[in-house]
Amino acid sequence: MSIAYLNGEFLPLDQARISPLDRGFLFGDGIYEVIPSYGGKLVGFGPHIDRMQEGLGLIEIGLNWSHEQWRTLCEQLCEKNGNGNLGVYLHVSRGADTKRFHAYPEGVTPTVFAFTFEIPAAPVADKSKARAYKVSTTEDLRWRRCNIKSTALLGNVMHFQQGHAAGNNETILYNARKEVTEASACNVFIVKGGEVITPPLDNQLLPGITRLILIDVLKKYTKIPVVERTITLDELYNADEVWITSSSKEIAPVTLVDGKTIGTGDIGDTWLAAETAFAEHRYDY
Structure with missing residues (x-):
């Protein structure tokens, strides 16, 4: 049984307990992060904690943990769970009140919960070993x-299930103007004419950490042009390559969208160059 952390205590995961009046349980009133760790080396730790702290501020949960406090917790959890290939899940809810009431309560202590789970080994830049994804929209x-x-x-969850029920690996989402925003658990990139394109950040999509690192790596260490702009659904279907990115997948190549073949139907050369650069610098952030 893996070891978890709950409100200052390390304990077996199956012994972790929260109050049924915890607002995370009643309202989903909380913020979370998932940080990959390979052999005890965290990927994107700084940006992940920056995003968590920003999210906590946006929903007015007061938890003044420093980056070093979070790093110590992550490293201790990884060590207690064998320092293999692990996803580190961090979760902060507003805490347990004495009643169910929609408004933010005063004087409630946030609930801090964390655990690890096994993930595949770090992706490698090898077309023969890469998994090709198929998605719905x-x-x-x-x-x-x-x-x-x-x-x-x-x-x-409902959008992901929609794709899963159709036998697909993800669901790419678009708005009422048929503009691609993100996927149910990933960000989205397309490649057209050698140019890497991804939707700009706004309230419609999560500022993904793999997205952030990938854009920075491509700009600093490759000659591949990167553009943040609106992508239409038609552009998605007619792209040379499509990728979905997340902390657990890194850069996942997509070869089928709604049953339509993307490009040649093979994993592309631009993906190979991007994954090669990402793999070389995944621990720099």
Whole structure:
């Protein structure tokens, strides 16, 4: 049984308990992060904690932990769970009140919970070993604050299930103007004419950490041009390459969208160059 952390205590995961009046349980009133760790080396730790702290501020949860406090917790959890290939899940809810009431309560102590789970080994830049993904598309029916990494994920779950039920690996979302925003659990990139394109950040999509690192790596260490602009659904279908990115997948190549073949139907050369550069610098952030 893996070891978890709950409110200052390390304990077996199956012994971790929260109050049924915890607002994370009742309302999804909290913020979370998932940080990959390979052999005890965290990927994107700084940006992940920056995003968590920003999210906590946006929903007015007061938890003044420093980056070093979070790093110590992550490293201790990884060590206690064998320092293999692990995802580190960090979760802060507003805490447990004495009643169920929608307004933010005063004087409530936030609940801090963390655990690890096994993940595959770090992706390698090798077309023969890379997994090709197939995805569905659908109109995004979630709330309009998707830039907040809230624990209230029912909308994402329902969209993911829609693709899963159709035998696909993900669901790419678009708005009422047929503009691609993100996927249910990933950011989206396309490649056209050698140019890497991804939707700009706004309230419609999460500022993904893999997205952030990938853009920075491509700009600093490759000659591949990167553009942040609107992508239409038609452009998605007619792209040379499509990628979905997340902390667990890194850069995942997509070869089928709604049953339509992307490009040649093979994993592309631009993906290979991007994954090569990403793999060389994944621990720099």
